[in-house]
Amino acid sequence: MHSAVLLIEFGAIILALGLLGRFAGRFQFSPIPLYLLAGLAFGTGGILPLGTSEEFVAIGAEIGVILLLLMLGLEYTASDLVSNLKTQYPAGIVDCTLNALPGAAAALLMGWGPVAAVVLAGVTWISSSGVIAKVLGDLGRLGNRETPVILSILVLEDLAMAVYLPIITALLAGVGLAAGSLTLAIALGAAGLVLFVAVRYGRVISRFVSSDDPEKLLLVVLGLTILVAGIAQQLQVSAAVGAFLVGIALSGEVAEGAHSLLAPLRDLFAAVFFVFFGLHTDPASIPPVLLPALALAALTACTKIATGYWAARRAGISVKGRWRAGGALVARGEFSIVIAGLAVTAGVEPSLGPMATAYVLILVVIGPLTARYAEPVAALVGKVTGRTGAGVPAAPATHAVPTDEPAAPAANPVPTDEPAAPAAHSVPTDEPGGRGPR
16 A cells, blocks of 8 residues: 555656646746746645655655766766866856855855855855756857857866865764865865876776667666765765766766766656755745845846856957856756755755745746846847946947957957857867767
8 A cells, every 4th residue: 555655646746747847848948946846835834745755755866966967977078177177267266256155145144154154155156057058059059159158167166066065065964174174085086086087097987888788888877876976975975976976987979878868867866856855845934035035046146147247258258248158157956956955954954945945946937038138138238328238338330349240351350159160169069979068
């Protein structure tokens, strides 16, 4: 009888997630807010609380986090990460400063303490690479000149998680300074070792994992990932970091094959993860934190736009492309919930889960809108105020200004946002040969 109820509840959850995903796809927006709302509806204090299947959903949610980080690692090679660190680290520093500090300050102002401040800083810092990649594809901007700038910032954020998550894990575990330092040292050492091995022996690892049989490839990659994630968690480094490092270590055809095989599993268990987070958030706890969440969302939307604008300007992108870059970075999603989920499980601050849920719900809806309309709104404001998007008086019509059209061969080059010629720039794509967002 117990197993029958479990199957009925879990089957209903999966069916509901599928229907919600189809609904979101029809209207071309992220299904993440719908998954969170479903969790709120069937969790503690919801319309119809679940009981029997909650433990099974918890295991599925943990697998969802592991697969999210594995797939993220598969998107990048070790050389990609090293290259981004060398060329784009100033943008990463600006991104962290402008977007993590508001979250930390908000937690301290609400009296939540330093640990909750570090957690909320991560929630407000990390953009949703999954939502952003989908929005860029839907808007046809994957070939735009500002897109590599956006992806570089996302890569740096993802890489920073390999350091940030062990810090959070140590803080939430309440370990002392010595133990926490040891945990961080192990995490950094493991990350450095994996990057070194991936650069030097990536082909050897890929040959070991490679298989022409999709079934064997799936089993080996999935088994290796869960094994490494478990070992990492046993060492208090974070299972997510272990999965991320496995993804980085795989490259070439193996990474492409694993990506296509694991993508449906990732989507399934990631959806279960969002539902699980919602299940543990009482809907009645959201209204008291809704106004702070709205204020924080408005502030960090502006700081993300400023981050993208500054990074694109540094890369020589024209004013229109700068606004598009900034608007595209606003969405928060899966990793903000992952970070908040760690704190909720540890029982750090009761209001942190509802705050993170409301915050992500707001920005995962607003993010696609800012990506689409940040540039035209900025242009409209510039016309009304008589100033350009760069904040200087508009030039007379006879003078040349940065445009989105290709520069004439005989003229001095100006920043553009048109897709680069194949010989000039290489940008991530969704084609089989690329390792860009999927």
